[in-house]
Amino acid sequence: MKKILIVEDQAMLRELLENLINEQTDMEVAGITDDAANALELCHKIKPDLVLMDVVTKNNSNGIRYTAEIRKEMPKIKIVIITALPEITFIDEAKKAGAQSFMDKEMGSENLLQVIRKTLEGYSIYSVRADRPSFAVQFTEKEIAVLRLVCQGKTRSEVANEMGISEVRLKPLITSILDKSGFDNIMKFAVYATGRGLILPAQDWNSPSQ
Numbered sequence: 001m002k003k004i005l006i007v008e009d010q011a012m013l014r015e016l017l018e019n020l021i022n023e024q025t026d027m028e029v030a031g032i033t034d035d036a037a038n039a040l041e042l043c044h045k046i047k048p049d050l051v052l053m054d055v056v057t058k059n060n061s062n063g064i065r066y067t068a069e070i071r072k073e074m075p076k077i078k079i080v081i082i083t084a085l086p087e088i089t090f091i092d093e094a095k096k097a098g099a100q101s102f103m104d105k106e107m108g109s110e111n112l113l114q115v116i117r118k119t120l121e122g123y124s125i126y127s128v129r130a131d132r133p134s135f136a137v138q139f140t141e142k143e144i145a146v147l148r149l150v151c152q153g154k155t156r157s158e159v160a161n162e163m164g165i166s167e168v169r170l171k172p173l174i175t176s177i178l179d180k181s182g183f184d185n186i187m188k189f190a191v192y193a194t195g196r197g198l199i200l201p202a203q204d205w206n207s208p209s210q
Contacts, residue, residue, distance in 0.1 A: 002120055003030035005048040007039050007066075008082070009057040013105070017052065020109050027116065036061035040069050043077055050120055053099070055083040055090055064090070064097045071098030078119050082112075091126060102126040138180050146173050150190045 004021050006029060008014045018029045030046045033039060035058040039051060051070065053063040067079050080101040081094045094102050101119045103112060107127055115125050139147070142163070149159045160170040174186050183189035 002027040002049040003046065004028065004116070005031045005033075005039065005042055005046065005051045007033055007036050007051060007053045007057060007063060009034040009054060016109075020113070021116075024113065027120075034058040036063040036066040039063075039066045040073065043070050043074050047074075048077060050078045050080060050116060052116075053079055053081050055081060064093045064099070067094070067099050068097040080115055080119055095126075100124045139177065143173055143177050143180075146170070147177060147186075147190060147193065150186050151193065 004027055006014060006017050006021075008017060011034075014032055014034065018032060021027055021029050030048050031042045033042055036053065037057075037059065039053065042048075043051065051067075053067055055063045057063055063081065067081065070077055070079060075098075078101075079099045080103055081090070081099045082103045082105055083090060084105045091102055101115050101124055103115050103125075104127060107115075111127060115127055118125050145163065146159055149162055154162070156167055156170060156174075160167045163170065177189065178184060178186060181189045183192070
């Protein structure tokens with residue numbers, strides 16, 4: 001019997017996931033938390049075979065960051081990232097963090113069970129609905145990098161410095177972001193984007209949180 005840890009902040013979805021998994025004959029829920037910050041401690045305590053990890057949980061805890069911590073300290077534990085906003089940036093970050101699989105919550109329960117079982121068997125599955133519009137498609141790689149740094153609260157000069165460009169070259173990037181987003185202020189758009197889980201601030205997924 002495989003042990004599953006659920007990390008999900010929506011109470012109704014937690015209950016649905018728990019019931020779904022406990023109905024199976026080959027897996028059971030060994031633990032549940034609504035805050036990704038508790039996941040590593042729970043992993044040490046219950047030693048699950050697999051973690052279902054939401055991207056953004058209670059207290060705005062970053063599930064991808066804690067995925068990296070779990071993979072670093074307990075590499076045998078497999079992790080499936082689940083999210084209602086399967087943004088292309090999340091997919092890249094999940095891979096960097098070491099998550100074996102990635103699941104769009106709207107793919108359905110049967111697909112989720114298949115992803116869990118295949119992941120436990122050693123496969124890596126990144127399952128996202130093809131008809132979902134992608135936030136990141138609108139922006140270039142450099143524009144997303146700028147937006148992530150702005151989301152960290154960095155000033156324009158700090159963003160330019162980290163990007164390795166001048167503020168003069170940064171200006172058209174910000175202008176392009178605003179033109180595409182319809183916002184008139186880059187900080188307003190940064191707040192909007194992070195508040196709706198459209199983008200996560202840049203960070204080193206292999207470094208433990210402070």
